[in-house]
Amino acid sequence: MNDFSNSVSTGFNSFMGFLPTLLGAIALLVVAWIVAILVRKAAQKGLKAVGFGRLLTKWGLTNSDEQADSTIDSIGKVLYYLVWLIFLPGILGMLGLNAIATPITNMLNSVLAFIPKLFAAAVILAIGVFVGRFVKNLVYNLLVTVNIDKWISKMTSSSSEAEEAAPTQSEKMTIAKVLANVVYVIILVPIITVALETLQVRSISEPIIMVLNQVLAAIPNIIVAVILVAVGVVLAKFVGDLITGLLQGTGINKLNKYLKSDGKMTIDLAKVLGQIVEVVLIVFFVVEALNVLNLEVLNTIGKAVIAYLPLVLSALIILGIGLIGGSLLGNFITKSTGSRMSGEIVKYILIVMAVFMGLNQLQFATSIVNVAFLLILGGLSVAFAISFGIGGREFAKHQLARLEAKMEKEDKTK
Numbered sequence: 001m002n003d004f005s006n007s008v009s010t011g012f013n014s015f016m017g018f019l020p021t022l023l024g025a026i027a028l029l030v031v032a033w034i035v036a037i038l039v040r041k042a043a044q045k046g047l048k049a050v051g052f053g054r055l056l057t058k059w060g061l062t063n064s065d066e067q068a069d070s071t072i073d074s075i076g077k078v079l080y081y082l083v084w085l086i087f088l089p090g091i092l093g094m095l096g097l098n099a100i101a102t103p104i105t106n107m108l109n110s111v112l113a114f115i116p117k118l119f120a121a122a123v124i125l126a127i128g129v130f131v132g133r134f135v136k137n138l139v140y141n142l143l144v145t146v147n148i149d150k151w152i153s154k155m156t157s158s159s160s161e162a163e164e165a166a167p168t169q170s171e172k173m174t175i176a177k178v179l180a181n182v183v184y185v186i187i188l189v190p191i192i193t194v195a196l197e198t199l200q201v202r203s204i205s206e207p208i209i210m211v212l213n214q215v216l217a218a219i220p221n222i223i224v225a226v227i228l229v230a231v232g233v234v235l236a237k238f239v240g241d242l243i244t245g246l247l248q249g250t251g252i253n254k255l256n257k258y259l260k261s262d263g264k265m266t267i268d269l270a271k272v273l274g275q276i277v278e279v280v281l282i283v284f285f286v287v288e289a290l291n292v293l294n295l296e297v298l299n300t301i302g303k304a305v306i307a308y309l310p311l312v313l314s315a316l317i318i319l320g321i322g323l324i325g326g327s328l329l330g331n332f333i334t335k336s337t338g339s340r341m342s343g344e345i346v347k348y349i350l351i352v353m354a355v356f357m358g359l360n361q362l363q364f365a366t367s368i369v370n371v372a373f374l375l376i377l378g379g380l381s382v383a384f385a386i387s388f389g390i391g392g393r394e395f396a397k398h399q400l401a402r403l404e405a406k407m408e409k410e411d412k413t414k
Contacts, residue, residue, distance in 0.1 A: 025094040032087030036080045044076035085111075114199075121195040128191025136184040143176035189216050218293070225289035232285020240278030244270045276316065283309060315358035322354020 047053070053068030062068040085108055092101035193212045247270035287302035330347025334340050 021094055021096075025091050028087060028091050028094065032084055032091065035087070036083035039083050040076040040080040043079050044072055047072045047075065117199050121198040124198060125191065125195045128188060128195070132184045132187040132191070135187055136180045139183045140176050140180035143179055148175050148179075186219055189219070221293050225292045228285055228289040228292065232282055232289075236278040236281035236285070239281060240274040242274075243277050244274030247273055276313075280309070280313070311362055315361040318361060319354050319358045322351050322357070326350030326354070 048069065053062070053065055053072055056062045056068045056071055057065065062071055085104070089101040089105040089108065092098070092104070189212055193209050193216070196209050196212075283305060287306055290298040290302040326347040326349075329350060330343040332343075333346050334343030
């Protein structure tokens with residue numbers, strides 16, 4: 001009985017000794033709850049009173065006033081839990097739970113030490129976005145003032161094409177917007193790099209900073225490549241129009257009357273040749289632009305295109321000669337013999353030969369093309385022989401008899 005009384009007395013004394021600590025922890029808990037509520041209410045009402053929601057909507061961070069109010073409420077809740085996080089280590093320490101309080105304290109110290117860096121990075125990023133948007137709007141308005149889209153449209157298309165492809169209201173100032181956005185990105189990339197370096201989170205910032213530095217180093221090459229392509233398009237358009245005009249002055253389009261028996265013009269030869277020259281020049285400038293980027297894959301593609309271009313040009317020349325020569329020879333035979341079918345046969349034979357020669361020049365499945373050509377030629381020969389031997393036997397007999405009679409007559413006159 002005495003042992004039980006001693007145990008109860010010891011437990012009661014321990015509880016009474018721990019009671020002040022427990023009451024202090026409860027009091028601190030109540031204080032933390034009151035402070036957290038006050039901070040949350042003050043933050044929510046204060047931000048709404050100063051019009052922070054309108055600023056969020058104006059900056060494009062929220063889409064409506066309701067969404068802005070919801071964001072402000074979320075900020076208040078974040079502050080509410082942050083206050084609890086500040087008081088929690090003290091409450092746990094008073095209860096003697098240091099094993100739990102110590103990690104929370106270390107985490108809180110790390111967060112509090114990181115907040116100034118986060119704030120500095122946010123300020124740098126906000127200033128960069130503001131400056132970037134200001135410069136973007138400045139560049140856009142300058143380009144709109146000089147009406148760059150109109151000038152580029154004039155330099156890259158003829159007047160008739162410009163009238164036919166007149167941009168709608170929503171499509172206007174496209175070049176101005178693109179150039180303004182490019183300037184905005186060029187300004188924003190180094191700003192993001194500085195903001196990430198301010199955070200000093202190496203595991204996250206170093207890979208991103210490395211990529212951004214590579215992008216920043218490539219921007220001058222990209223600008224030069226874009227300028228090369230733009231100059232190439234303008235120069236190719238100018239040279240193409242010049243060649244088209246010169247060829248039209250030489251009267252090359254008069255050859256169209258030989259391409260059809262009815263004499264109607266079907267192809268603008270001068271324009272076709274001018275466009276071919278234009279495309280070739282653009283390809284050269286694009287390949288040179290790819291070389292400026294110093295990317296091995298693009299350089300390989302550019303070299304392959306340049307190496308293949310002579311084959312394409314020679315194939316086009318062969319095909320053009322086949323089309324024009326076939327049409328000329330077919331029309332000549334039609335007019336000479338009066339047989340339209342004979343002229344068409346000769347015409348399409350030459351065109352088919354030109355197509356196969358062009359495919360062979362392009363090195364497009366050379367063995368298959370050659371075999372197909374031989375099979376077609378052999379099939380046509382066999383078909384002609386069979387049709388002439390069976391269906392035209394009487395005609396052949398009559399023609400041979402006339403030839404024999406003519407030869408005998410010539411021998412008698414001698």
